[in-house]
Amino acid sequence: MSWKAINTDSLQNIIEGIKSGEAGRPDGLVTMDTLYKYVHKQISEQGPQEPVKYELNVRGSELIICRTGKLTREEWGKRIRKKINELGDQLPPRIQSMAIRVISLQAHQLSSKQAAFNQLLDEFLKDTLTIPKFIDKWEAVEEKFERIFEISELAERAMEEGDYAGAVTNVKTLDFARGCISMQNQLVTFRQPA
DSSP: OEESOOOHHHHHHHHHHHHHSTTSOTTSEEEHHHHHHHHHHHHHHHSSOOOOEEOOSOOSSOOEEEEOSSOOHHHHHHHHHHHHHHHGGGSOHHHHHHHHHHHTSOGGGOOHHHHHHHHHHHHHHTTOSOHHHHHHHHHHHHHHHHHHHHHHHHHHHHHHTTOHHHHHHHHHHHHHHHHHHHHHOOSSOOOOOO
8 A cells, every 4th residue: 555645745644643643543543544534634625636545455454553642532531540549639539539530431421511621631631730720720610510500590490480581681691601611612512401
């Protein structure tokens, strides 16, 4: 298997695709096929060029080239768990237990609140946050979502009491708050409270 005329744009796309993980499979492995599909898409979006792939008498399974620079969710979770265990009592128990819950879920299973915590855990793992700053940001996320819950309850109560103007005001406030969180958190879309 070979590619015809690898130019600098293609090479840059190969490197970026491997580093970012976008050219790999969900398990973090990059194959000739996943890499070609990624590079083909990138080059096609950049202009009229079209990379060509040739295959002659191919036998066996996929040809694995390398592992991406991106951690699998499982490996990421193991590293978070290890860091939490190493910190011991430096993190409040409620943060520890929620962090363990978040890392046990797949990204598509996360609620908006859990996705916000997920982002904080990623920053924490990369050592971009000190422990006090991490705790402050975690508590800020908790407060935001508590406020959304309170507004939701106020809107529901106003509807039950027949105060439609009050309900509309609270729903508008709730929609605005949800919109802000949705913009901040691009991992998942906001789910309605149960």
